[in-house]
Amino acid sequence: MSAARPSRTVPYKPAPGTIPTAPGVYRFRDEHERVLYVGKAKNLRQRLSNYFQPLEALHERTRRMVLTAVRVEWTIVASEYEALQLEFTWIKEYEPPFNVQFRDDKSYPYLAVTMGDDVPRAMITRNRGIRGARYFGPYTKVWAIRETLDLLLKAFPVRSCSASTYDRAERTGRPCLLGDIGKCAAPCVGRISQEDHRGLARELVAFMNGGDQAVVDHMREEMQRASARLEFERAARVRDQLQALDAVLERTSVVLSDRVDADVFGVVADELSAAVHLFAVRGGRIRGTKSWVVDTEIDMTDGELATQMLRIAYDEGGDAPAREVLVPKEPDLPDEVATWLTTRREAHGLGGRVDIRVPQRGEKRRLADSATVNAAHALQVARTKRTSDYVTRSQALADLQEALGMAEAPLRIECFDVSHLGGTGVVASMVVFEDGLPRKDQYRKFAIAQTTDDTDSIRQVIARRARYIVDGDPEDTGSRFAYTPQLLLVDGGRPQVQAAKRALDEAGVRGVALAGIAKRLEELWLPDDEYPVILPRTSEALYLVQRLRDEAHRVAISYQRQKRSSAIETELSGIPGLGPARVRALLKHFGSAKRVRAASPEQLQEVAGVGPALAVAVARALGADTMVASTDGDQGIGT
Template identity: 50%
Template sequence: MSTTRHASLSRGTSRSGSFRPSPGSIPDAPGVYKFRDAHGRVIYVGKAKSLRSRLSSYFADPAGLHPRTRQMVNTAADVEWTVVTTEVEALQLEYNWIKEFDPRFNVRYRDDKSYPVLAVTLNEEFPRPHVYRGPRKKGVRYFGPYAHAWAIRETLDLLLRVFPARTCSNGVFRRHKQIGRPCLLGYIDKCSAPCVGDVSPERHREIVEQLCDFLAGRTESMVRELEREMAAASESLDFERAARLRDDIGALRRAMEKQAVVFSDGTDADVVAFAHDELEAAVQVFHVRGGRVRGQRGWVVDRDEVPGEQDGEQDVTAVRAQLVEQFLAQFYGEQAELAAEAEGAGPPVPREVLVPALPEDADAIAQWLSGLRGSKVRLRVPRRGDKRALAETVERNAKEALTQHKLRRASDLSSRSAALNELQDLLGLDTAPLRIECIDISHIQGADVVASLVVFEDGIPRKSEYRRFAIKEAAEKGDVASIAEVVRRRFARYLAEAEAPSGTTGTARAAEDETDNPGTTDAPEPPDPKQRKFAYPPNLLVVDGAGPQATAAADVLGDLGITDIAVIGLAKRLEEVWLPGDEFPVILPRTAEALYLLQRVRDEAHRFAIRYHRDKRAKRVRASELDAVPGLGKARKAALIKHFGSVKKLKQARVADIAEVKGFGQATAETVYAALHGTGQDTPRDPQDEDGQQ
C-alpha cells in the first residue's frame, strides 16, 4: 500500500472544496480514502475503483450533491487516500477504518443488541439455555436472533418437555443445591434437577447437546428417533412410556411449526432486502437455516449518496447495489468477529446470500465472504420460485419498517433542527451547536463527589463518548470548584491530544477518569484506545447550575486559552439559562424547542451522574460490611461477593459453603462466619428446622 495526504485547511475553515487536491495528484487506481474535519477527526471513509474519479465527484457543483454528502464536504478540511492492489483489499481496509474511526457521516448498520438470542452456556459444568442480549462470550453457543423474547420463551418451554435442561440462574441453582430440593420445573419434569443430583453432569450435558442439535436443524431425525422409541415401547406394552413419547413428539412438532418452512431442499441462506427514500434506507434480513426461517433483524439508517446521482433522479438499482455493498461489508465483518469470539458459533456467513441487486464489485465481495466462511459463498439475485417469493416478503417487511420509522421520527427530526437553530439565534452563536456537552455534579452532603459528562451530536445522545469523573482536589470545596476541576481535566486532555501528531495513538480517556460499565444495556460503548476521543471539542458547553458555575467553567477555558467554545449554565428551579459574567439570566420561551433540548441534555447528565454515584456508594457499603473480617483483603472480599452475590446471602451460608470458595480454607471460612455472626461455632441445625427456615 502507499498513502498520500493532502494539506489540510487552517483550523476552523469549512469552505466547500477549498482543500481540493489537483486531479493530477490523485492516482487513477483502486484505494480507500478518508475525509477529516478541522480538528483532525475522521468523518468519512470510502473506497473506489478509481480514486481520481471518485474524489473528483465530491468537488463538483455543491447543488448537485446528495444533502448528506454536501454536509460532509462542507464539514471536511482534509482528505487523504491509500492505494491498494485489489478490490478485496480495499473492501477489508474500508471495513477496518470504519470500525476504528467510527466516522460520523458513514452509514453504520449497528447492532443495538436489542435482538434477543437463545444462549446455551456450554462453558459451565451444568449448561443452561436462556434468553440473552449483549456481546458474545467464549464457550457460549447462540441461536437466533429472534424478533421477540417471548418467541424464544414459548419455543424453549415446549422443548424443555423433551430436553429437560436447567434454565435457572446460578444463584437459584446454588440455593436449591443447598436446601436439597428442586424447583417447580423439577417437579413437573421440565428440568432434570441436576441441582439435587437427579442426573449426573455428563447426562445433563448430553441433554443440552441434544437441545443444541435440535435448534441447529437436526429436527426430522430426532422426531423419527422418538417415533421408533414410541413404537418399541408400544410393542413391549409399556404404554405409559409410549404416551409420554407421543406427547414429546407433539411438543417437538409444535416447536417446529413456529419456524416457517420456506424451502424443502435444506437451504442455508440469508435473504436481504431494502426500502429507501432520498434520505433514509431500511434493511431487513431473514436468516434461513435448513430451509426454515430461524431469525430476523432490521435497521433503519441514513442514506449515503450514489456516484452520479442527481436530486430527484434516483437509479433504484444503483441505490440498492450501493446499499448491498455497504451492508455486506459491515454486517458480515462484525459477524466474523463475533464468531471468532464465541466458541461453537458456526460459520459467520451462510452458503448463499440473496440480495436485491448486485454491486459493481460483486465478485470481490463474494471472494471476501468466502474467505470469512472458509468455503465458497454465492452472492446472487433471486429471479423466480420460492426464493424470489421470500425476497418479496422480506422487501415488504423493509417497506413497512421504513414507513413506521418515518411516522415515529418525522416530528423528532423537525424538532431537533428547530431546537439547534433556536439555540444558535437565542445565544448568538456563529453556527448551530451540532455538538453539545453537559457536565453535572452528584454527591450526598459532600460525600462521594462524582461528575458526569454527556455528549449530544445533532440533538441526539452519543453514548460512546460519555465520560464520568471522580472528583479529587475540589471534593470539599463545593459544586463550583468541582465544575472547574472537571472542565480543566476534560479540556486539558483536549489540548494535549489536539497538539499531538495525527498518527500518534492516544488513549480514550485520562488515567484518572472512569467510564461506565459496558456490561449494562444503558451503558456507553467501551472506548477504543486507538481513537483520541477528547480531541473533538463541543460547540456548546452546558453546566448544571446558575451564573457561578457558568462563570467558573468559562474562566477555566479562558485560562487554557480556549475562546471558541460557548458556555452556559442551566438552573433547575426556573430553567434559566445563565451566560458567564451576566447579572441576569436569559429566559427562554417555555414552549421553545431549544429549551426542551437543553432540558434533555441536562437530565441525561443528571441521570448518568446519579447512576455513577450510586455505584460508588454501593461498592463502599459492600466493602465496609466485610471490613470487620480480620485478614480479609480486597481479592478475597471480591471472591466472596462474586460467589454468593451479596453480603446478605453470605450471612445465610454455612462454614462449609464458605470454604468451597476458591482461596478459602476451613480456618478462614470459620473466621468469616464468626465475624459476620459473632460466633466461631458452625452450629448444625436439624434438617427439618433448616428446611422450614429456608
C-alpha cells in the same frame, strides 16, 4: 480564469498524478482531524476523482462532506478484499458521520445456548456478548420466544436456571422446580451426567439450526424401539417430546419447500434513510426476523448500500451468516463481500462458503418480496414516529427557525407545488402544516389557465394566496384560508423563490418568511441569498421539509390527474353518437385517458356499443391532441 472567479472545487484537491491507481482505502478528515468518511476503491485515482469534480456537479450530500473536510488521505492495499476488510475495520473504529449509520432504539431478544459453559444453559437474552454461546433469532416478541423455549425444554430438558440456582441445587442435593416437572434433566444433582447433558444441548442447537426433521425422525424411531421393548413409560416420554416439537414447528411456519438455510433481506430507501428487514430461514422455516433503519449520509449506488447493509448485519458481535444470503441488489465487489461473510461464518464455528444471490423467481423471490414489504413498513414507522412525537416536532420547528433566521418558530407553514403534463393542464397545490402536523381541511388546489413556465405559475399562485392574506377571505372564513402563515415554501430553487417574492411584494405582504425547496431537500433557497441554506443531516427540520414537499407534490399530481380525467370526459361527450354510458364504457375498458387517446379505431371497436364509424370519429377527435406525444404517461407529471 480571472482571480475573482471562485474555485469550482476544494483547495485540498490532490495534485494530478499524485493519487495511485492501486486498490486502497481513503479517509476524509475535518479541521479537527475527525474522520468524516471512509471508503474503499479498486482504483484510488479513479474513485477519488469523483469527489473533486466541480462542486455544482456533486450530489448535495457528497458536496456537503467534501466542503466540511479539509484533507483526504489514502492507504494502498494488496487486493480488493483487503480494501473491503480495512474499510469495515475503520468504519467500526472511527464511526464516521457521513458513512451509513445504524439507527434503532431497541434491542431484540434471542434464544441462546451457552455451549461455552461446562453445563450449557438455554436462556432468553438481549446480550450478544456471551462467550461460546449459540444464538437463534432475533425474535420481535419476548412472549413468543418464551413460549417456544417452554416447549423446547419438554423435548430437550436442558438446564435453563441461573448460576446461583444451579450452585444452590448442587450444594443441597435438591433440584429446582423445573427438574421436578421434567423440564430439566437435573445435572446439578447427578440425574444425568454432564457429558450426556451436553449432548442434549447439542441436539437443541441442531434442531434450531434447521436439523429439525432429523431430530424428529430419530425420536420417532426411539419411541418405536421403546414400545417394541415394552418400555411403555420411556415410549410415553418420547411421545410427549415429539408433541412438544410438533408444536414448535407449527409456530415456525414452513416458507420454503426444500431444506434451505438462507438470510433473506429486503431494503427500501428514500433520500435520507434506508430500512432493512431480515428473515433468518433455517431448514426452510423462519427462525428469526429483524427490522432496522440506517441513515445514509453520502449518495451511494444500490451496490454500495447493499455492501454497507451486510456490514451492519454481520459485523463483529452480529449474527452468523447463513450459507445463502439473498439480497435485492448485488453488492459492489460481490466476491470479496462473500469471502468476508465466509470469515464471519467461520468465526461462529460454522463451515461452508457463503453464497450471495439476487432471487429472480419462485419461493425465494416471493419471500424476498415479503421482506421488502416489511422493510417499507419499518421505514414508514420510523417516519411516523418522528412526526407523532411532540418533542421531535418542536425540535424540527426550532431547527427550521434557526436555519432560516426567523424571529419565531413557524407554527403555520404552507407549501406550494406546481404540476403539469408536458406543459399542459397546469395546476398547483397548497398544503398546510400547523405545529408540524398536516391540516388537510385547509389544503387548496389551483387551476392555472395560462402560464409561460414554472416560475410564472408560482408567481400566479402566490399572488392569489397573498390577496387573501392582505384582504381576508369573507366567503370562506371557516377554513382559515385568510390566516397569515409564518413560512411559505415553494418547490423549486432560486428562480421560483424570486418569482414568489415578487408576488408577495406586489401584494404588500410583510413579515412572512419565504424559502424554496431544491430537488433533493437538502438545501433551502432564500430570496436574496446567493447560496442556499444547507440543513444538517441530523436536523429534524430536514424530515419536516421532506414531508411538506412530498405532501404538496402528492396533492398536485392527484389534482392534475383528476383534471385530465374530467377533460377527456368532456371531450368525448362532445362527439356525436357518444353518450355518457359509452364514455364510461371507454374509460373503464382502457383504464386511463392516455390509453383511450392511443387506441386505434380497431381497438376502440372492442368496446360494446362502439361501431366502426363511431370508432373512426373518436380516433379522429382525439388524434389532434399532442399531450401523449409530449410525455410518457404519468411520468411526465412534475415541476
